[in-house]
Amino acid sequence: MSNPISQKSLKKLAKLSIHTGLGLEKGQDLIISAPIEALPLVRLVTKEAYKAGAGLVSCFYGDDQMSLLRYKYANDASFDKAPDWLFEGMARAFDNNAARLAIIGDNPMLLAKQDPQKISRVNKAMSKAGTPVRERITAFNVNWNIIAYPSKDWAKLVFPKESEKKAVKKLAKAIFAASRADQKDPIKAWVEHNKILANKSRWLNEQNFASLHFTAKGTDLIVGLADGHEWAGGAAKAKNGITCNANIPSEEVFTTPHAKKVDGYVSSTKPLSHAGTLIDDIKVTFKNGKIIEASASKGEEVLLKLLDTDEGARRIGEVALVPHSSPISKSGILFYNTLFDENASCHIALGQCYSKCFIDGDKISKEEVEAQGGNTSAIHVDWMIGSGEMDIDGITQSGERVPVFRQGEWA
């Protein structure tokens, strides 16, 4: 086989990203970030963007090797540095209505052998420097989208028994399937898919639950929902008026929990790859919304440092429901990448909430978000808690219980 990645599907993914993922409007600039290996996809996306009338397309490439060189050779002082000037510049571009596309595909285990102390310092510096961008993205100021490219190191981690080429072929196929880019008309497939997610959101919004009660082996957790929370899923309108599908793939409906009303314990059901480190078997206990105990069988030091990022890092900013029978879950593939694994499982996110997951979310102020229970933090890290054993009850404002999930499926 010459190229293990179907060029036909790759082209469809590029087109899907521009039209459905971003809904790119004529004249909009586009800022892409991508691993250097994703160059072929960047070029396809660039072509589709210009065909759709883009103003200027810019791409910033990340290079895993360059990251490793830093850990290997840099002075200690380097590990507290981050390109704040770049994030500030990007924020300015978003204020001028540039759209944002992130192509992911980095090696989820890149930093496995590096000093967790240094990793945590880098993560903290990046979180802090990234604030101007993160604020604008989580507030949906502009249309944004994330898609994936099947990089070699990532593929070898997901399919360790295969040759590199075979592994890339399999990962490419899995990405295209999960993204619906292998379908005859992916854009139409997403219109249908968005309808289903919108129906689920509508039902949950009608219920207006006060809280959700998650139970499974290792989990007994009450997640209070923010006052005036709103469920979302699939297509969403950004504040610039453009409807986008931020995550491709996406199988979730999600909303904002109340940062001070989460109690109980919860266990992760899939490993979490965070910035090149694998964190596995997470167990945490919440009291009044705050994590008061946390452990992990792998990557515990990075997890604990992550929780120490700031006040909001020990509280959650997102809760999301995904049935155990989601296509990604059914594929049986563990991607070691949150964009995929979070869409195979119910999940929660440490840190920053999405202000759009409130009624009138496009007009709500930072102060109102906080007053209604929305969390604020320099991090937003999803991790997977769902499984085929999970039951979820919705508890209404009057205290009644409504079955939401039974044995991992919509009740």
Next chain:
Amino acid sequence: MSNPISQKSLKKLAKLSIHTGLGLEKGQDLIISAPIEALPLVRLVTKEAYKAGAGLVSCFYGDDQMSLLRYKYANDASFDKAPDWLFEGMARAFDNNAARLAIIGDNPMLLAKQDPQKISRVNKAMSKAGTPVRERITAFNVNWNIIAYPSKDWAKLVFPKESEKKAVKKLAKAIFAASRADQKDPIKAWVEHNKILANKSRWLNEQNFASLHFTAKGTDLIVGLADGHEWAGGAAKAKNGITCNANIPSEEVFTTPHAKKVDGYVSSTKPLSHAGTLIDDIKVTFKNGKIIEASASKGEEVLLKLLDTDEGARRIGEVALVPHSSPISKSGILFYNTLFDENASCHIALGQCYSKCFIDGDKISKEEVEAQGGNTSAIHVDWMIGSGEMDIDGITQSGERVPVFRQGEWA
């Protein structure tokens, strides 16, 4: 042959760039720009930078294919756009003492088949947006360096009769030779070379010429020198106190002409590749420092638009002396790249002057630069006017003539 580029010399070039080119100091951040094909050199430079104590190394990659996609597919409005937010961000990084490395290697003929109108609009937009960066670089606020990587398209243009691999091998060899990266101890070789250039500068500064008179076939040009001008060449101290060699290679001594005291006519002796367009056989006539007539056998439209960028684009900001026997000239290779071709030939630059080419140049204000005859513009474009036939006389403040060059060589 497996890799046509000598990895030993490439490593030496990387080390030379960090230590001699930039003189990178411990704790300094480094911002690199490079064509995507130069990834191997970027990684080597990154390693050397971190070993030298760099804070954070960032690289921005350019992609010729992405540029072409814009010309092929973008809406008309795209061609007036530039990433101003990025240049502003970089300027902020330089204000925080980040060093700057540009790795060049783009295809000199990339835009040969594109609409000159669009090319000119892009160039103008980029010049304007790039002002915050250009101002800091031409004022030598921080240490900076330019080196070259032998990219395939460039190599095939320089050696059109060779196979791609052979062409890359030859171009690599020529780059390493011109940069002195093929020598046993390149850093020491540059110490010696810098001494020679410093001696030439010293002699010219002692002369304190009022003007230079260039004569050759097609050229009879009086270039008045700025009041309080100072000649420079090779190593130079930036305003942040760090000594760097901005250009690798460099064979020139150069200074600031008087923007209003250039008269006569001059012809280019080598083609100029400017932002992907080849401009050949340039002939211009100056009156009181201003170009009042200009033509070219190739790329004339791009040249004429370039001259219309702003008021200062029709005046010159640099004059440089290079003997016809310079190593690059003797190689007989036409590089179609100014970093090399300007070091095989005397040259002048349209546009912005270097404020450091004044006495006390590290303290001089913008207003003083202008009052003393320094030119200001959004462009700085060198082009080659020297040859083996060129004579240059220095005219002293009292009107005497002193031979400077005879038949292309130091008199």
